[in-house]
Structure formats: structure tokens, C-alpha cells
Amino acid sequence: MIKNKKFIMILSAIMVFALVLSACGTKPAEEGEPTGDKAVKDTLVIAQGADAKSLDPHATNDQPSSRVSKQIYNTLVESTVDMELVPGLAESWNQVDETTWEFNIRKGVKFHNGEELKASDVKFSIDRMLASKKVAHIVEAIDSVEVIDDYKVIIKTKEPFGPLLAHLSHTATSIVNEKAVTEAGENYGQNPVGTGPFKFVSWEAGDKITLERFDDYYKGPANVKTVVFRNITEGTNRTIGLETGELDIAYEIEPIDKDRVANHEKLQLIEGPSLSMAYIGMNNQKEPFNNEKVRKAINYAINVDDIITAVLNGAGQKANSPIGPRVFAHNDALKPYEYDPAKAKELLKEAGYENGFQTTIWTNDNPVRMQIAQIVQAQLKEIGIDVAIEPLEWGSYLERTAKGEHDMFILGWVTVTADPDYGLYALYHSSQHGGAGNRNFYTNEEVDKLLEEGRTAIDPEKRTEAYKKAQEIIVNDAPDVLLYYGTQNVGAQKSVKGFELHPAGHHSVYGVSFE
Amino acid sequence: MTSNVAKGTMTVEKKKNKKRSQWAEVWRRLKKNKMAMLGLAILTILVLTAIFADFIADYDNVVIKQDLVNKLQGPSAEHPFGTDEFGRDIFARMIHGARVSLRVGILAVGISIIIGGTLGAIAGYYGGKLDNVIMRVMDIFLAIPSILLAIAIVSALGPSLMNLMIAIGISSVPSYARIVRSSVLSIRDQEFIEAAKAIGANDLRIILKHIIPNALAPVIVQGTLGVAGAILSTAGLSFIGLGIQPPAPEWGAMLATGRPYLRYAWHVTTFPGLAIMITILALNLVGDGLRDALDPRLKQ
Numbered sequence: 001m002i003k004n005k006k007f008i009m010i011l012s013a014i015m016v017f018a019l020v021l022s023a024c025g026t027k028p029a030e031e032g033e034p035t036g037d038k039a040v041k042d043t044l045v046i047a048q049g050a051d052a053k054s055l056d057p058h059a060t061n062d063q064p065s066s067r068v069s070k071q072i073y074n075t076l077v078e079s080t081v082d083m084e085l086v087p088g089l090a091e092s093w094n095q096v097d098e099t100t101w102e103f104n105i106r107k108g109v110k111f112h113n114g115e116e117l118k119a120s121d122v123k124f125s126i127d128r129m130l131a132s133k134k135v136a137h138i139v140e141a142i143d144s145v146e147v148i149d150d151y152k153v154i155i156k157t158k159e160p161f162g163p164l165l166a167h168l169s170h171t172a173t174s175i176v177n178e179k180a181v182t183e184a185g186e187n188y189g190q191n192p193v194g195t196g197p198f199k200f201v202s203w204e205a206g207d208k209i210t211l212e213r214f215d216d217y218y219k220g221p222a223n224v225k226t227v228v229f230r231n232i233t234e235g236t237n238r239t240i241g242l243e244t245g246e247l248d249i250a251y252e253i254e255p256i257d258k259d260r261v262a263n264h265e266k267l268q269l270i271e272g273p274s275l276s277m278a279y280i281g282m283n284n285q286k287e288p289f290n291n292e293k294v295r296k297a298i299n300y301a302i303n304v305d306d307i308i309t310a311v312l313n314g315a316g317q318k319a320n321s322p323i324g325p326r327v328f329a330h331n332d333a334l335k336p337y338e339y340d341p342a343k344a345k346e347l348l349k350e351a352g353y354e355n356g357f358q359t360t361i362w363t364n365d366n367p368v369r370m371q372i373a374q375i376v377q378a379q380l381k382e383i384g385i386d387v388a389i390e391p392l393e394w395g396s397y398l399e400r401t402a403k404g405e406h407d408m409f410i411l412g413w414v415t416v417t418a419d420p421d422y423g424l425y426a427l428y429h430s431s432q433h434g435g436a437g438n439r440n441f442y443t444n445e446e447v448d449k450l451l452e453e454g455r456t457a458i459d460p461e462k463r464t465e466a467y468k469k470a471q472e473i474i475v476n477d478a479p480d481v482l483l484y485y486g487t488q489n490v491g492a493q494k495s496v497k498g499f500e501l502h503p504a505g506h507h508s509v510y511g512v513s514f515e
Numbered sequence: 516m517t518s519n520v521a522k523g524t525m526t527v528e529k530k531k532n533k534k535r536s537q538w539a540e541v542w543r544r545l546k547k548n549k550m551a552m553l554g555l556a557i558l559t560i561l562v563l564t565a566i567f568a569d570f571i572a573d574y575d576n577v578v579i580k581q582d583l584v585n586k587l588q589g590p591s592a593e594h595p596f597g598t599d600e601f602g603r604d605i606f607a608r609m610i611h612g613a614r615v616s617l618r619v620g621i622l623a624v625g626i627s628i629i630i631g632g633t634l635g636a637i638a639g640y641y642g643g644k645l646d647n648v649i650m651r652v653m654d655i656f657l658a659i660p661s662i663l664l665a666i667a668i669v670s671a672l673g674p675s676l677m678n679l680m681i682a683i684g685i686s687s688v689p690s691y692a693r694i695v696r697s698s699v700l701s702i703r704d705q706e707f708i709e710a711a712k713a714i715g716a717n718d719l720r721i722i723l724k725h726i727i728p729n730a731l732a733p734v735i736v737q738g739t740l741g742v743a744g745a746i747l748s749t750a751g752l753s754f755i756g757l758g759i760q761p762p763a764p765e766w767g768a769m770l771a772t773g774r775p776y777l778r779y780a781w782h783v784t785t786f787p788g789l790a791i792m793i794t795i796l797a798l799n800l801v802g803d804g805l806r807d808a809l810d811p812r813l814k815q
Contacts (some may be wrong), residue, residue: 135773236775254775310583310601365756367775374601375762378581 041495041514042225048251051206051231054189057174058125058132063414066171066506067251068209068229072112073174073194076103076122077165081500083326085165089175089195098160098458099143105151111177112199119147120281124178126155135172136506137426139438141456142456146367149274149492160456162463166417171506176472177189187509197222197510206231223498223513234340235367242491243459247511253491254367255313259490271324272501273489276414277319277423280361280376285441288359293351295478299337300344301383308484311371316484321424324485326503327415329454329467334475336482343381361408363389364397369410371482376410402435409439412486416504420467421455428474442479544808549644550577551804565614572607579603580761587780597782600772605782609790615765616794619680619749620742628738631691636722636730639699650696653689659790661686665748669757679758683748687741694737698730732809739805743798750791760788766791 052065057073078088087093090103100464109117123145129135130142133209141161144156157164167173180193195218198211211227230247232238239261241247242253253261253269260265262269282289282298289295308316319323320336348354359377370391377387387408392400401409415423426437433441447470456465475482490507491497498511545551564571573579582602590597596605638649647755656664668682702708703726711721750767752758766787773783 232776236777256775256779260778306583310586370761371600375581375583377762378579378601391756 002448005492007208018056023186041258042510043228043232043296044224044249044496044509044514045247046249046251046509047230047232047241047247049231049233049235049238049330052147052203052209052229053071055192055200055203055209056189057172057176057192058129058135059189059503061172062140062377063505064231065147068211069174069192069343070171070196070506070508071198071211071510072192072196072200073171073228074178074196075169075171075173075417076170076175077104078243079166079169079418079502079504081502083503085169088169089122092169092412093165095458096154098164099157101146101155101157101194103153103155108513109195109218111180111195112193112214113179115179115181117175117177117195118150120150120173121178122153123147124181125175128175129154129173129179137432138167138170138172138422141167160458162455162458162460163417163419163421166419167422170416170422171504178283198227198421201226219510222510224272224509226430227509239491242493244287244369245493246515248496249490249492249512251490252385253316253489257310257491258313258315268492268494268496269489270492270499270501271315271487271489273464273503274414274461274486274505275324275326275416275418275423275503276412276486276488276505277322277324278372278410278412278483278486279318279319280483281409281440282480283408283441284479285404286441286482288351288353288357288406289407291351292351292477293347295480296337297344297347297351298380298385299478299481300340300347300378300480301385304336304481305339306379307372307375310375311368312486315487315489317487319482319484321475322413322417322482323467325472327418327423328460329420329464331468331471333468334471337478339378341382347386348383353384354385358386358388359409360388360390362397362401362406363391363410365391365396373409384475390480398435401439402433404439404441406439411439413437414505420463421451424467424470424474425451427457428479440479442477444473447473447477517748520743524671531647532692536673541805541808545804548804548807551808552609554797554804556791556799561613561617561794561797565617566609568610568614571603571610576609577604577607578611587776587783588656589780591781597767597780598680600776605769608769609766609786611763612769612787612790613776615676615763616746616749616791617682619676619745623680623683623749624687624738624741625655626680627687627741628689628734631688632695632734634688635692636699636727640703640718640726642700642703642724646696649692651690656686656689662748662751665752666755666757669752670804674757674760676759676763679749679752681699682752683745686748687744690741691734691737694732694733698733699726702726702729734739736802736806736809739798739802743795743802746791746798747795 001415048064048067050064052068053060053062054065055072056068057069074089076088076090078086080086089106089109093101093103105117105119106226111117118395126139126142126145129139139155141164143156143158148154171441174194177193181188184191190203197214199214199215201210201212203209208231211228213222213225214220232241235252235257238247238250239253239257240251242261243264259267282295284290304318307320308314318336320334321331321403323330325332333429348356361373363373373389379388381386413423413427417514426432428438428469430443430448432438450466450470454463454470456462457466488498488501488505490501495515497513497515499507499509500511571608580603582598585598586600588594588598594606596609599605599608634649638646664686665682668685669678672678672681708721708725711725722796734751749758749765750770753765753767754771759768770784776783
């Protein structure tokens, strides 16, 4: 009898357990297909190689964060995929005088928290950018923002500033809601509120960010209901994710995987130009890189074509200037340094380094940069320069190159605004030494003057002239080794329609739909 | 008188004979173990390739020579194991990689045996408070996973061959300290130690001459197995970029760089992976064989 009781108890316990288990098992499946087989897919899963740092657009200026922020926020001015400037949150604008701009704010634009966009939010946002160490350099030309009425602001610049509109199209100048920022305080980066087509839902750090369609978006609701940004570090895993159908879009397909995606029956490879430029920086204030001949020797000793073929599988264009052909005032008359080890050796000899020297090259653990470092190491060995490769963690890499502790380093620069001011001023003006961008610690008074001229002039022709001259001097001084202008690619399911690559690297998914 | 002298020399000879025969006995038992002999054969080949690596493949002109046009080529007569992402010969790199792996393995274990052995011997011989202090510190070390400890040390000192050996060596000190301490404890109270004390031998002499030789067997076994562990740790640290720096070849690093090409060029990861596997297997076989051969309970 007792035995029987025990048996029944155990049996019922097992049954309860099984029930609970099966309930757990079926739940996700039910959620996945709420409306049966014929339902149109409405969740867009995107993978990129790193997690966002912050969704507060004024707290960071890095690509992974911008790619997500772009969906949540709008800027006053927007740049199209052809790098044309069109009205964004500002309906129209006109320049009152050399330093005064009037912006008319679009009426009836709602923030995700229900608030309406007012001129006060614009002023609040720009003041906030100016106070932020991370993005202030983008708007530093702005002197003051004045609210005229609810839908009109006047922006005054310190001195005439030609590229103002281009700068106001940068994702770091996204307009935030004053109330939301004040309410969230320190946690705003994890609780963003914008005017964009998607609103923030949740963020599992290191894993994924979920966004949801904002139905009151001023251009009309987006096509897909949910957008998920996943963090998949390994390029190979992103490709595999596409193949298994787990991902709809994968950013930055590794060069070696490109053909596989392009030839896959269910996938498409979307390629396009980018505004990025990769370069090897040198510390111009440190021996022996303070010697122009040494820098030129290194330029002659590095075979950039080899790097493009071997590392990028040909997906790059050899750089002849710090700014690419898609950037305004690119100087196409400049000739890049050709591979000429004999000449390099001769220059080294003239500089007094006949037997070469020892140096280090820093890189972060980006696989493309690691490979470039190894090729450069081998090529410089040919002319007697002994290079040690030192990989650094991204944070300390930026910090220590900003302090000038380096010899050589590999970095890239994206001229987000497609205006030469963004691409040249920060990288080569002597006031920008260190963290602002001039990690070469390059100084040339003439270049300084030309860059200031290009920045303050409003007349496009004058600007072009100043910038072309500046590029010429910079390339001749060889403060760094210019490598290549990158291209960008995205792998996607063939069923994904309407995805457009933005040359700045952050793509809006507002227009994306499923077939 | 004369017979007395003769007797004296005879006993000395007998002693020597006995000593020699103890190791001969171990060798005889080891020889019976076929798997251990297989491991030993593989190890011998490895050691020889490491020593004569320069004769097999020139470092500057083959091992680190890039040939970007011929990158990721499959195995062929010219490149028996194919080429890597820079067009370098994988076979040549593996041979020079053996040198790095064996050197790091042996030296790292050497470092941990010297430090761990000394600490363990002191702790075991003196006992009491000193024992407590040393062994509790070792316990703290043991509480940290050894690979994490090694990562921390390498990150602090900076990645280089020397630092790698120090890091791996230090992270396995506690296990040697424990082994030595326990065997010292079992020997300390034996009569011949008492006898040595009675005739006035000092502590240093007793530890070096009487205790350490008798506590050696378990250390040898642990050491052989430890070399395998150290090689694996080196490969692991190199895999995550904390080991040998480019362009020097190392098996773990070769494995890591081949990862993105796994689906296109299998040979880039397969051969270094096999090399690691076979080496570890050989070391483990020898270690196991030695343990059986040295085990005093099996003594005839």
C-alpha cells in the first residue's frame, strides 16, 4: 500500500514536471509565429561587429553606436546616400549674414515620449553637444543658439563657417528631447528618446539592441515592426548567420567571404563606396620620424597595392590624398607614392639611417589592421627597418596615441560630412594634436593657414582652392602613409528590399521591407 | 687489514650498482610500456626538429618571407602543408613553431619546478607557521584559474616570449609546491633523516642531499605532464593574441590566424592543430608511462 502511494506520488511528480517542461518548450514557438504561416516577416535582424557604446548621440562618436542612433534620432539637416544635403528636422533655412543662420523647425514632429519638437529642444541639444568632450569638435564653430519662437532658431558661428550644414547632418548632432534627457539623467545613454522612425525597447549589453516602429514618425511609419541589432564580433559568424537565415542583414562581410555571399542563392551582397580612408600614422615629433626623409622612405617602401590585393581582396582604392574622391574639393592631380624600395633605401641613407632602425607599430585587434601590420613589418624589413607589432585594446590604443606615446600606428578616418574640413582640419591642423585627430602630431603653419581659410570662406571656389593646396602640401610633407579609400559592403537576404548604403557607414533602415 | 679495505670498496661498488640499477629498473619498466615508447619516439623527433629547425627551413628567407601572390595555397610538392594568408610556407613555420613551443613548455615548467619545489620543500621540512604561511599563499594562487592568472601576468608585463614563460611558470607553481611538500612530509620523519641529523648534517644538506632526491619521482611525472599543459597554455595565450608576437611562428597563433579561412583553406588550421594535439598526446603518454614506472608500489 505504502509502496503504491509512493509510486503514484513519483508518477504524478514526473507528469507535472513534464507538463511544465513541455509548456516551456512550446511557448517561444507560439510567440515566433503569432499569425500563422502566411504572416509577413516583420522583424529585421541586423548584425554588426561591435556593440554600441551609448545611444546618447552626444556621448560618443563611434560607428557601431551611430548605426543604431541613426534609427532613433533625426538631425536638422540630412545627407542622402548621394551625400546631398536635404531638410531634416529643419524644414528650411537661410543664411542671414556670414555668421548667422536661420533655421525653421518642422511643425508637428513628435518625440517617442509624446512631446512635440520645439525650438527649445534644438537649443538644448546643440548646447549639450558643445558641452560634450566627445562631440564638441563637430559643432565647435557654433557660438550661440537663439530661440526666436517655438519653430525658429538662429545659430550664430564664431567666424564664417562654410561646412555648417554638413556638420549639422552628422549623427552626433542628433536632436534630443530636453525633458527626456533631464528625467533620465545619467542613464540617458540606455534610455534614448528621439524623433526617428524607431523607438528604443531594450538593450542587452554585448548581445543585442531591440527597436520598435514609431507609429507617429513624421514621414509616416516604417515598413518593419521590429529592428534588432545584434553584436556578432567574428566576421565568419556573421556570414554563417546569413546563410542559416538567422540574420537578415550583416554589416561588413569579411573580404574572404564576399564571393560566397554574392554567389549564394538566397543572399545578396550590397557594395558601395565609403568615405573612409585608412592610413599609417607616424609620430612626427619623435626621432626618427621627425625627419621628412625617413617618412618619405617609409612611404616608398610600403607597397599599398599589395595590401589592397592581399588583405582587402581588391576592395579598396589606393589613396592619393587624405580625403577621398567623394569628398568635396578632392585633389585628383596628386600622385601617390609608388613602391620603390631602392629609392627608400637611398632616402634612409641620406637621412643618416643607412643601417635602418628599430621601431614599433601599434594596432588594435582589428583583423584587417593586424594583417596590414604584418605586411608592413615584412616590407619595412627589406629596407632595414625592424618593426615590432604591438596590438592594443581599443580604449588604450586611442588614449595612448592621443598622448603621443607611439611610433607608428594604423587607423582610419571617416569624413562623415563629405566636407574636407571634417577630413583635414582634425587630422592635420596643429591645434588638433592628440585626441582631436592629429595623432601624427604634424605641424605646418602654411597648412594651418589654408585649413583655416577653407573653413571660414563661404565661397566654394575659394574653399576648393585652399583645400587643394593644403592636400598638396600635406602629401608632400608625408606626415603619414596614406593607404586606401575603403569600400563598404553589407550582406543581406534576397528578400530584404530597399536597403541603401550610406557612404558615411551608418545606414537608415527606415525604407527597408521584406518581399 | 687488506681484506677489510677490499670489503669497503666492495660495499661502495654495491651501492653504486644499486643506485644505477634503480634507474635502470625504471627504464626497463618504461620500455615495457609500448604507448610510452611511442610517445617518447614522437618527442624525440620533435626535439630533433626543433634543434635542427634552421637546417630544415631558413628563418629569414622561408619562415617569415611573405609571398602575397601565393597566399592560402593548398598543400603541394613545393609547400607540403600549403601556405598561410601571407603566402608563407606552413610546414616551415610549424617546424620553427616546435622550437617555440618546446622551449616555452620546458622553461616554464623549469621555472615552476624551481620556485614551487623550493617553497614546497621549505614548507614541508620546517612545518609549523612557515608551512602555514607558504601553503595558504599557494592556496590563494590555486583559487585563481591558472589561465586567468597567466593572462593577468602577461597583460601586466606585456606580451613577449620571456614574459609568456614567466606567466605560465608562475601560474603552475602551487601544484608543484603541493606535490613536493607532501612527499617531503612523508620522508621527513623517516629514520635515515634522523640519522643524518644525528651525525650533525645541517638543514640545507639534508634537504638537498637526502630529501629532494627521494621526492623527485612525483615531480618528474608532474613535470612531463606539465610541459604538455604549458604548451597548451602557450597556444591558448597566443590564440588570443597574448603570446608570441608576429612574425615569429607559434602553433596557437597559427591556429588563430587561420580561423577566418576555415571554410576556404582547411590546411591553415588543420596542421598546426594536429601538431599541438600530437605533441600533447606524446607528452601525456610519456608522463603516464613514467608514473607507472616510478611508482614505488610496483617495485620488485
